[in-house]
Amino acid sequence: MADSYYDEIEIEDMVFDTKLQLYHFPCPCGDRFEISLGDLRDGEDVAVCPTCSLMIKVIFEASDLPQEQPVKTEKETPRQIVAVVGM
Numbered sequence: 001m002a003d004s005y006y007d008e009i010e011i012e013d014m015v016f017d018t019k020l021q022l023y024h025f026p027c028p029c030g031d032r033f034e035i036s037l038g039d040l041r042d043g044e045d046v047a048v049c050p051t052c053s054l055m056i057k058v059i060f061e062a063s064d065l066p067q068e069q070p071v072k073t074e075k076e077t078p079r080q081i082v083a084v085v086g087m
Contacts, residue, residue: 003046003055009033011040011060014047018066023047027054040065 006028014023016037023040024032027049033056035047045058 003057005046005057006054008057008059009047011058011064014058016066023058025056027052029054037065 009025011023014025016023020036021038022034022036024034025047027033029049029052031049031051033047033049033054035044035058040058040060041062043062045060046055047058048055
């Protein structure tokens with residue numbers, strides 16, 4: 001059975017969220033289709049809407065994807081070294 005897509009969308013027409021590392025596109029239900037950069041790098045090309053059953057096929061070239069950003073963690077508080085000098 002072939003997959004049934006609501007539409008085929010060029011990746012250039014989608015919005016890339018750099019913080020979440022995912023592409024999104026408006027869905028007719030009012031939510032949005034989403035697909036992560038990692039999924040695209042793994043060869044996935046179907047973005048799904050988390051609210052309804054619609055799916056879109058994302059048209060893209062892997063070489064055109066943005067570079068992966070390292071995951072940022074909370075900054076550690078710098079530690080201060082204190083020397084105690086005897087009297």
